Every structure is written in C-alpha cells, then in structure tokens.
Amino acid sequence: MRTTTFKDCNILRLLVFVILPLCAIVYGASHPSGYYAGLINLAGIYIILVASLNLVNGFSGMFSMGHAAFMAIGAYISAFFTLTPAQKMASTPGLPEWLINANLPFVVALIIGGACAVVVALIIGYPVLRFKGHYLSIVTLGLIVIVRAVLDNEGEYTNGARGITGLPPKSNTVVIFIIMAIVLYFLFRLIRSQYGRGLIAMRDDDVAAQTLGINLASKKLSAFCISAFITGMAGGLFGHMQSVISGKFYYFDLSFRVVQTSIIGGMFSLSGAVPGGIIMAYLPEVLAPLETGVKLFGHQLPEMYGASNLIMAIILILIIIFRRQGLMGEHEFIVESMFSKDTYTSLFKKEEYLNIGRAFRDLFTGKWRKSKKALPEDIDNTPPVV
Amino acid sequence: MSVLLEASELNMHFKGLKAVNNFNAQIEKGSICGLIGTNGAGKTTVINMLSGVLVPTSGKIIFDGKNITGVRPDKIAKMGITRTYQNLRLFKKMTVLENVIIGAQMHDKLDPLGIVGNTIPHKRREAELKDKSMEMLKVMGIEKYADHISGSLPYGSQRKLEIARVLAADPKLLLLDEPAAGMNPQESAELTEIIRGIRDRYGLTILLIEHDMKVVMGLCEYIYCMAFGEIISEGLPEAVRNDPKVIEAYLGRGAVHAEN
Ligand SMILES: Nc1ncnc2c1ncn2[C@@H]1O[C@H](COP(=O)(O)OP(=O)(O)OP(=O)(O)O)[C@@H](O)[C@H]1O
Ligand SMILES: [Mg+2]
Numbered sequence: 031m032r033t034t035t036f037k038d039c040n041i042l043r044l045l046v047f048v049i050l051p052l053c054a055i056v057y058g059a060s061h062p063s064g065y066y067a068g069l070i071n072l073a074g075i076y077i078i079l080v081a082s083l084n085l086v087n088g089f090s091g092m093f094s095m096g097h098a099a100f101m102a103i104g105a106y107i108s109a110f111f112t113l114t115p116a117q118k119m120a121s122t123p124g125l126p127e128w129l130i131n132a133n134l135p136f137v138v139a140l141i142i143g144g145a146c147a148v149v150v151a152l153i154i155g156y157p158v159l160r161f162k163g164h165y166l167s168i169v170t171l172g173l174i175v176i177v178r179a180v181l182d183n184e185g186e187y188t189n190g191a192r193g194i195t196g197l198p199p200k201s202n203t204v205v206i207f208i209i210m211a212i213v214l215y216f217l218f219r220l221i222r223s224q225y226g227r228g229l230i231a232m233r234d235d236d237v238a239a240q241t242l243g244i245n246l247a248s249k250k251l252s253a254f255c256i257s258a259f260i261t262g263m264a265g266g267l268f269g270h271m272q273s274v275i276s277g278k279f280y281y282f283d284l285s286f287r288v289v290q291t292s293i294i295g296g297m298f299s300l301s302g303a304v305p306g307g308i309i310m311a312y313l314p315e316v317l318a319p320l321e322t323g324v325k326l327f328g329h330q331l332p333e334m335y336g337a338s339n340l341i342m343a344i345i346l347i348l349i350i351i352f353r354r355q356g357l358m359g360e361h362e363f364i365v366e367s368m369f370s371k372d373t374y375t376s377l378f379k380k381e382e383y384l385n386i387g388r389a390f391r392d393l394f395t396g397k398w399r400k401s402k403k404a405l406p407e408d409i410d411n412t413p414p415v416v
Numbered sequence: 417m418s419v420l421l422e423a424s425e426l427n428m429h430f431k432g433l434k435a436v437n438n439f440n441a442q443i444e445k446g447s448i449c450g451l452i453g454t455n456g457a458g459k460t461t462v463i464n465m466l467s468g469v470l471v472p473t474s475g476k477i478i479f480d481g482k483n484i485t486g487v488r489p490d491k492i493a494k495m496g497i498t499r500t501y502q503n504l505r506l507f508k509k510m511t512v513l514e515n516v517i518i519g520a521q522m523h524d525k526l527d528p529l530g531i532v533g534n535t536i537p538h539k540r541r542e543a544e545l546k547d548k549s550m551e552m553l554k555v556m557g558i559e560k561y562a563d564h565i566s567g568s569l570p571y572g573s574q575r576k577l578e579i580a581r582v583l584a585a586d587p588k589l590l591l592l593d594e595p596a597a598g599m600n601p602q603e604s605a606e607l608t609e610i611i612r613g614i615r616d617r618y619g620l621t622i623l624l625i626e627h628d629m630k631v632v633m634g635l636c637e638y639i640y641c642m643a644f645g646e647i648i649s650e651g652l653p654e655a656v657r658n659d660p661k662v663i664e665a666y667l668g669r670g671a672v673h674a675e676n
Binding site: 216219220223224225227228230231234235237238239240241242243244245246360 | 467468469488489490492493494498499501505506507508509510514517518519521522523524526527530531532534538542545581582585
C-alpha cells in the first residue's frame with residue numbers, strides 16, 4: 031500500500047498555498063498603509079523578482095547578478111508615465127514634451143517599463159549569450175554600474191542622485207498579488223511545456239541539447255528577455271511602493287539580495303521564490319532591533335550595526351553548505367498547488383478528508399520513512415574501465 | 417541505392433594535430449556502416465563534424481543533397497542527423513521519459529498560445545509526445561525505468577536511453593558513438609539485435625563507431641577503418657578484417673609477418 035504524506039492532501043494545500051495568501055491579501059488591502067501591509071507587499075514583489083530570476087539562473091543555467099538594473103529601468107520608465115506633468119517639470123524637465131504630458135494607467139506604465147528592460151536585455155544579451163561561459167554574470171554586473179552612472183549623471187531626465195520623489199502610491203496589495211499570480215502561472219506553464227523542457231535540457235547538457243535541435247542562442251536570449259520583462263515590471267511595482275526612486279536603491283545591494291533570496295529559496299524551483307521572498311521580506315525586520323540594541327532575556331545587548339546583514343550572510347552560507355539546492359530543492363508543489371484544479375475541487379471530495387487522516391496515521395506509524403523509491407532491479411552503476 | 421551522406425576531403429586540425437586528415441566517405445541510404453580504428457584515430461572527431469559539433473578545417477559534407485558543412489548543430493539535427501555520445505550526455509536531472517520527450521519534440525514549432533493557455537491541442541500534443549517516447553523506451557527495452565532520474569540508471573541502460581532519445585526525433589541518419597561500450601557480451605548481443613531492428617522498422621541509415629568486433633561484424637555492411645586520422649582501409653567487413661594494413665594498425669607491424 032502506498033503511504034500518504036501531507037503533500038498528498040489537497041485540502042492542506044488549499045489552506046496553506048491559497049487560503050492563507052488570500053487572507054494576507056485581504057489584510058493588506060484593508061490596511062493599506064499599515065506596517066504589515068508593507069511587509070506583505072514587499073514579500074509579493076520579492077516573489078515576482080525571484081521567480082523571474084530563477085528562470086534565468088536556475089532553469090536555463092545562465093547566471094545573472096544584475097537584475098537590479100532591469101528593476102531600475104522599469105521603475106524610472108513607469109514613473110515617467112504615472113507622475114503628474116507638474117512633478118515632471120520640476121524633477122525631470124529634460125524629458126520630451128509628449129512624455130511630460132503623458133499619463134497612463136498604472137498597469138500600462140508597468141508594461142512599458144518591462145518592455146524597456148527587454149530592449150536593454152536584448153542589447154546586452156545578444157552579443158554575450160552566443161558564447162559559452164559565465165560572461166553574462168560579468169556583463170550584468172557591469173550593467174548595474176552603467177545604469178547607476180546614467181541615473182546619477184543625466185539629471186535632466188532623472189533628477190540625478192537626488193532621485194525622484196512623490197510617485198503615486200499605486201502599488202497596493204491587490205495589484206501586486208494579481209501580477210504575482212499571473213507571473214507565477216505564466217512561468218509555471220512555461221517550465222512545464224516543451225519550451226521549459228528545452229531550457230532545462232540546455233542547462234543539464236548544452237552540447238546534447240544542441241544536437242537535439244535546440245537553438246542555444248535563441249533559447250538563452252528569450253529566457254533572459256522574459257525574465258527582464260518581469261523584473262522590469264517588478265521594479266515599477268517596487269518604485270511605486272516606496273514612492274521614491276533613486277539610483278542608489280537599485281545597486282549591488284538590491285541585486286545581491288535578490289540573488290541571495292533565490293539561492294535560499296531554491297533557484298531550481300519556481301516555488302522557491304515563495305519561501306525565499308517571505309523570508310527576505312520579514313527576516314531583516316525581525317533582525318533590525320539587533321542593530322540598535324535590544325533587551326534579550328533581561329540583558330541589554332549593545333548596538334550592533336550591520337548585525338542583520340551578518341546574520342543573513344551566515345544563513346546564506348549555511349544553506350550553501352547544508353542544502354545547496356535551497357529550501358525547495360527542485361520541488362514545485364507550492365506553485366503546482368496554486369494552479370491545479372485538484373486543489374480547488376478537493377473541498378468537495380470525501381476522499382480528500384480521509385487523506386488527511388491517513389497522512390497523520392502514516393506520519394505516526396513511521397511508514398513514510400520506508401517509502402523511498404528503489405529501482406526495479408539491483409543496479410550495477412559503476413562505469414566500465416576503459 | 418542512393419547516397420544519403422557524402423563527405424569529401426574532410427580535414428580537422430587542432431593547432432598542429434591532424435585529428436582527421438582527408439576523410440572521404442559515402443553512406444548509402446538504408447545501410448549500416450561501421451567506423452573502426454585504434455584509440456585516438458579520429459572516429460569521434462568525424463562524428464563531431466558530421467553532426468555539426470565541430471566545423472571542419474576544410475572539406476565538404478553533403479547530406480540528402482544539401483551542403484551542411486559549417487551548419488549549426490541544431491539545424492543539422494532538424495535536417496535529420498542525430499547522434500549519441502561516447503561519454504554519455506544525458507540530461508541527468510530529468511527523468512528517463514523526459515529525456516526522450518526532448519528528442520520527440522524536436523520538430524515541434526513553439527506554440528505560445530498553447531503553452532500559456534494550456535489549450536486542448538496543446539494537451540493532446542503533450543500526450544502524443546509522451547506516448548511516442550514511451551514507445552521508444554519500449555523499443556530499447558527500458559520502459560520500466562520511465563519515471564526514474566536518468567542519472568541513476570545502470571550504465572548499459574543509459575546507453576540505450578541515449579539511443580531512444582535520438583530515435584524519438586525521427587532521424588534519417590543515426591550516428592552511434594560506441595553504443596556497446598561498457599556492456600557485457602550478452603548485453604551487446606542484445607543491442608546488436610535492437611540496432612538491426614530499428615534500422616528495419618524505421619528505415620534508418622546508421623553510422624556506427626564500435627570497438628566490439630562482434631557487434632561491428634554482425635551489423636555492418638560496409639566498414640571504414642581509421643588510424644592516425646586517415647582512412648587506411650574500407651570495404652566489405654570480411655575484406656577489411658583481413659586487410660594487412662588493418663591488422664598492422666591494431667597489432668603492430670610484427671603481427672602481419674607473423675601471420676604470413
Ligand atoms: N576538441 C579537441 N581539441 C584538441 N584535440 C582534440 C579534440 N578532439 C579530439 N582531439 C584529438 O584528436 C584525436 C582524435 O580523437 P578522437 O576522439 O576523434 O579519437 P577516437 O578515434 O574517437 O578515439 P577513441 O577510440 O579513444 O574514442 C585525439 O588525439 C584527440 O586527443
Ligand atoms: Mg571516440
């Protein structure tokens with residue numbers, strides 16, 4: 031008899047991966063300016079960012095470290111379409127007249143921001159991705175520096191290092207989570223289709239993939255562009271959430287934080303973005319009091335500036351040592367649960383309720399320990415001596 | 417019979433090393449050709465050139481009437497030449513079935529609407545790919561492993577999986593690089609039958625590199641023998657086997673005299 035684990039319980043999946051997020055959304059939407067709403071929104075944006083980064087770093091075997099640059103592009107470009115003409119006259123007077131007067135719905139502005147990020151991704155990706163090796167990492171690092179330099183020095187268009195303030199607070203919880211759901215669904219369909227299989231094949235063995243008809247250059251470039259588009263949109267969301275944008279927000283710091291999040295959650299899994307994003311949004315807040323000195327078990331700890339960064343770094347190192355695949359490994363059950371019909375119909379099936387009972391029983395009787403899959407035969411897996 | 421593949425005056429030089437020198441071959445449609453030779457003779461390099469992995473230093477490859485010299489490997493694959501690898505290049509983290517599906521989906525056009533919308537034609541196509549891949553696994557006799565991670569298979573089965581994977585791509589010409597390496601005599605006898613079977617069933621043309629003479633003699637209708645980058649002998653199996661030059665290449669100069 032098969033053992034039942036909690037992964038088989040669709041009702042639990044529904045509760046944890048659908049109902050719980052919905053509660054968060056409802057809470058965030060009803061307390062729009064609250065402290066926790068801010069954290070929920072931040073987690074949502076991290077999830078979008080990390081999922082799109084995983085498409086590149088995890089599924090297609092390239093390694094981008096410069097996604098903050100695409101965020102910056104998305105943030106600035108979308109802001110150009112949501113700020114009022116008066117604001118633009120004051121801070122970015124160099125813009126052409128039509129752009130100063132332009133005003134578009136938020137989502138359209140986000141899409142334009144994403145599209146501009148794609149243009150930049152094409153420009154740097156086209157020459158680089160045709161070669162093997164980690165050129166992309168270096169080039170994307172360079173891209174962050176270039177974008178920062180442009181933002182700081184083209185004051186006519188960007189208000190220089192002062193940045194642009196007063197972005198309309200349009201990134202509310204509902205918008206963020208709707209976009210997050212669409213992005214996750216889209217990426218999930220992508221990796222489960224012939225396109226995504228091709229990507230993974232390319233990552234596992236590029237030579238074999240090529241001789242099975244996969245055009246490496248176009249696969250890499252298209253994945254990179256899709257990722258840049260989503261990241262650009264997320265950048266727009268981020269900018270309109272903070273309502274201030276400036277080159278210094280989109281520098282190495284943010285870029286590395288997103289990469290770190292992706293590694294902690296598991297970059298070979300879209301679902302990894304979910305625990306990764308949540309941890310990354312909340313942990314710094316939890317650790318923040320350490321920096322200014324906190325009372326712990328009756329002792330007053332001294333001020334430790336940088337303590338939260340240090341702890342985050344230690345967590346990253348521990349993950350790399352003990353669970354290199356990240357929290358989710360290559361499992362997709364989080365995203366799978368969100369978009370599977372079975373999850374939603376489970377409430378109406380008696381069988382599903384019984385499953386929960388079985389899962390508890392098997393947990394306590396320890397049967398699940400023995401359920402490891404074995405090959406049908408004894409295996410001689412030693413390669414021959416040539 | 418018509419010629420499916422013609423290689424003329426192929427050269428592959430790595431800096432000073434002439435890995436393949438003046439290679440000429442014609443492969444008849446529907447035949448099984450053998451490519452034998454000592455270690456480092458340049459056999460794998462020939463397959464690398466035919467499949468587009470390496471661009472020849474000079475020379476010309478005509479496949480099915482088209483010049484494919486210097487064409488990208490993915491395009492050559494779509495034209496109908498697929499290959500396996502001496503050192504196994506499976507997609508190790510994918511399941512056995514998924515490996516074969518990569519081959520099966522080779523000729524599919526990208527269908528963005530189907531992917532995003534998970535439309536009915538898209539689902540049907542996915543099911544077809546699965547069925548076809550299962551069939552290929554059955555042909556190779558490894559269907560019981562379908563859901564296992566390919567890297568965890570026994571070595572011989574991994575070799576069979578590589579063949580199943582390229583077979584699913586509906587090739588015209590199959591290039592097999594030492595398919596029986598690492599197999600015991602019983603396994604390689606089995607494989608010989610399978611290879612003959614797939615040739616007959618799918619109307620394939622096969623070029624086979626192999627050290628196991630039993631396999632080569634049992635399968636090949638024509639044989640090229642290479643040593644130090646050059647073809648030293650070609651012809652019918654019996655003729656090549658008894659060619660003094662071949663014996664010399666394999667066993668050294670003394671062997672020829674000893675036999676006479
Ligand atoms: N990419 C390369 N760069 C440099 N030298 C190479 C390259 N590929 C092959 N060679 C050299 O070319 C020669 C022929 O190699 P090849 O792999 O074609 O031999 P082979 O006949 O397949 O031998 P084996 O029976 O051992 O597989 C060898 O000396 C090898 O070192
Ligand atoms: Mg070889």
